[in-house]
Amino acid sequence: MKKLLTGNEAIARGAYEAGCLVAAAYPGTPSTEILENISQYEEIYSEWSTNEKVALEVAAGASIAGARALVSMKHVGLNVAADPLFTIAYEGVNGGLVIVTADEPGMHSSQNEQDNRLFAPHAKVAMVEPSDSQECKDFIKHAFEISETYDTPVLFKVTTRVCHSKGVVELGEREEVGVKEYVKDPKKYIMVPANSKVKHVEMETERIPRLREYSNNSPLNRIEWNDRKIGIITSGASYLHAKEVFGDTVSYLKIGFSWPLPDKLIREFAQGVDKLYVIEENEPYMEQFIKAMGIECIGKEIFSVCGEINPQIIREKILGEKIESPYKLDIQTASRPPALCAGCPHRGIFYALSRYKNKVVVTSDIGCYTLGAMPPLGMGDTVICMGAGITAGIGFDKVNKMADRNKKVFGFVGDSTFFHSGMTGLVNAVYNQSNMVIVILDNRITAMTGHQENPGTGKSIKGMEAPEIDIEAIVKAVGVKEENIRVIDPYIMEENTKAVKDALEATEPFVIITKQPCALIKEVQRRREGLYCQVNQDKCKKCKICLRIGCPAISMKDNVVSIDTSQCNGCTVCLQVCPFDAIESFGGEVM
Amino acid sequence: MVKSLLLVGVGGQGTILVSKILSEGLLEEGYDVKMSEIHGMAQRGGSVTTQIRFGHKVYSPTINTGDADVLVAFEKLEAARYISQLKKDGTLIVNEEEIWPLPVLTGLEKYPEGIMEELKTKVDKVISINARTIAEELGEPRSQNIVMLGLIVKALGLENIDWVSKIKKFLPERVHEVNIKAFERGLKS
Numbered sequence: 001m002k003k004l005l006t007g008n009e010a011i012a013r014g015a016y017e018a019g020c021l022v023a024a025a026y027p028g029t030p031s032t033e034i035l036e037n038i039s040q041y042e043e044i045y046s047e048w049s050t051n052e053k054v055a056l057e058v059a060a061g062a063s064i065a066g067a068r069a070l071v072s073m074k075h076v077g078l079n080v081a082a083d084p085l086f087t088i089a090y091e092g093v094n095g096g097l098v099i100v101t102a103d104e105p106g107m108h109s110s111q112n113e114q115d116n117r118l119f120a121p122h123a124k125v126a127m128v129e130p131s132d133s134q135e136c137k138d139f140i141k142h143a144f145e146i147s148e149t150y151d152t153p154v155l156f157k158v159t160t161r162v163c164h165s166k167g168v169v170e171l172g173e174r175e176e177v178g179v180k181e182y183v184k185d186p187k188k189y190i191m192v193p194a195n196s197k198v199k200h201v202e203m204e205t206e207r208i209p210r211l212r213e214y215s216n217n218s219p220l221n222r223i224e225w226n227d228r229k230i231g232i233i234t235s236g237a238s239y240l241h242a243k244e245v246f247g248d249t250v251s252y253l254k255i256g257f258s259w260p261l262p263d264k265l266i267r268e269f270a271q272g273v274d275k276l277y278v279i280e281e282n283e284p285y286m287e288q289f290i291k292a293m294g295i296e297c298i299g300k301e302i303f304s305v306c307g308e309i310n311p312q313i314i315r316e317k318i319l320g321e322k323i324e325s326p327y328k329l330d331i332q333t334a335s336r337p338p339a340l341c342a343g344c345p346h347r348g349i350f351y352a353l354s355r356y357k358n359k360v361v362v363t364s365d366i367g368c369y370t371l372g373a374m375p376p377l378g379m380g381d382t383v384i385c386m387g388a389g390i391t392a393g394i395g396f397d398k399v400n401k402m403a404d405r406n407k408k409v410f411g412f413v414g415d416s417t418f419f420h421s422g423m424t425g426l427v428n429a430v431y432n433q434s435n436m437v438i439v440i441l442d443n444r445i446t447a448m449t450g451h452q453e454n455p456g457t458g459k460s461i462k463g464m465e466a467p468e469i470d471i472e473a474i475v476k477a478v479g480v481k482e483e484n485i486r487v488i489d490p491y492i493m494e495e496n497t498k499a500v501k502d503a504l505e506a507t508e509p510f511v512i513i514t515k516q517p518c519a520l521i522k523e524v525q526r527r528r529e530g531l532y533c534q535v536n537q538d539k540c541k542k543c544k545i546c547l548r549i550g551c552p553a554i555s556m557k558d559n560v561v562s563i564d565t566s567q568c569n570g571c572t573v574c575l576q577v578c579p580f581d582a583i584e585s586f587g588g589e590v591m
Numbered sequence: 592m593v594k595s596l597l598l599v600g601v602g603g604q605g606t607i608l609v610s611k612i613l614s615e616g617l618l619e620e621g622y623d624v625k626m627s628e629i630h631g632m633a634q635r636g637g638s639v640t641t642q643i644r645f646g647h648k649v650y651s652p653t654i655n656t657g658d659a660d661v662l663v664a665f666e667k668l669e670a671a672r673y674i675s676q677l678k679k680d681g682t683l684i685v686n687e688e689e690i691w692p693l694p695v696l697t698g699l700e701k702y703p704e705g706i707m708e709e710l711k712t713k714v715d716k717v718i719s720i721n722a723r724t725i726a727e728e729l730g731e732p733r734s735q736n737i738v739m740l741g742l743i744v745k746a747l748g749l750e751n752i753d754w755v756s757k758i759k760k761f762l763p764e765r766v767h768e769v770n771i772k773a774f775e776r777g778l779k780s
Binding site: 544554 | 629637677710
């Protein structure tokens, strides 16, 4: 049967067909839908883990116990999971272990565009790179087999264009491989120096040479001989873009198994063509290897390491075709950046804090609330990575004191991010006596990635009831004093303002927990249906204060302020900030 | 021959759903199909694009400058933003909907005036419609994306594909009737 699948759906299907039994992940664009789709198969135990390191460790444990296991994450997630990665590489596997890393050249929804192919030679794990959905499915099966045959975890590298592009996929049947026998083997699975030393040598002298041999003969690496004036070595989505431009007029070495790279195959291909190009996104990963072999090729001399590659770029760089649009408009377009939604529960506390913008520093984090840094709220000084909303705040606060800045640091973190890597930061803030304020925005879901359950929501990935981890209880248990904790409803401006004022006065670690579910949760939308606010034009003085909360439902056109009731969910933050009582709410109260 | 269709709009308008329905229909018709979408942060009121390419054999899922045979804009500012992707002699389909982005709402930027006039001056083949008005007449403003689907199907001459079953497949039952009506209104526009 043929089906149109995204790369992510195809990876899930591949895991199913390969007899995978355990899958774990932490959500992150563009990888999220992999586990969402896997979780629909009853045969596979799936979990949203608290972070990527946890997910990889869960999968590693499952693999050692004898099951085929898969873990998926966005590229930056592999930084979090790097610790187990480098050592599980020494230990190898029992059941096959596949680690999917979804990279983001072009950074459509990410904070950097690191090229995770470089992890493979660094951690010494085999690497597989599919180009389209069919390969995503097929290569996952290969990856499990490679993992078990060569006793190695396999890094499965995809990018946004592979994950989020749909293509036609021929489906197969599931092969039940079952759970392998587990035999206790301390020399293999207990990485103390005496064992690790042996393992490292074994990797270098046995596993890697065998993998190199496999690479040269792998069905995943193939030469397509056509005209030999131009030869192109490429992988992933770049292969598709190159085929789009050149079709069958040039020769290709398509790399699908990319660590170790196939040295003999590369040499054979290079000798067979007049001019050799390497087309790859981001880092010159293959190019450096090829050049180190003493082979001449053209790569990053003409292609940028920044951003995605596409057919247009290839046409420009190799064929010298400058492509210009046939249309030149004489109007200036306005930008359309993402924004906090109408009714977003994060808005109120950001607005309350923005009243003190000269007295505070805001260390923010990864999530929808990163958007609080955008105008008009402008509540953000730093965004680094998951968890740094708290921890960068600790460092910032210490220096503020040294420099007598008299500014209070507010660190923001979401509920899912708090469980991911905020908790360790909180402990650090208490232990090292930080004077910062930690704001935990509990909107009862992992929102930015499209609503995934997390330890605070009381539900598992399969929608089953799960223990609900109480954030406030954790904060108390860690040692934040009761008088320094505020649990508030962020739709009530008085509570936001009071909590911010109290926090500004505090001389010890202070925590504000805002509790209000994401406005886009279906249940919430149903509950608030029919609720909206409207401007009473007789009372409106056009002071524009309501525009400062940055709600996409509020506009001022032709000197009339109005609220788009189709977007409004009646959160009433605008009503509460209006100094002239010119905004009224309709549709009743929400319980 | 590979045809390239670029759909652009604002997060929440349902462009991705229309792309999914179109891709399924084209697959059933026997085409090789590639569809690429960019979402994530863009969902939050940002600009959203999906690209559909279909033909005998399709390699790259992406559409670049001057590549799109058809550019479908669910909002007119987005039509202006992505016009460079349209082929010379390509068809532009625009929903005359105006959605102000946050920088315009807060007065930092201006929503350009005269977008439709400018587009009609510069592009030969422009099909414009007010899908929201039609959807509101039908009593379901959210069905404006399916009005657009009807219009796209007509513009591409793909009326022979069973679109109604696709609409039923991708939408909940309670909105089937109104969306089928929306589709037919788009088809007749």
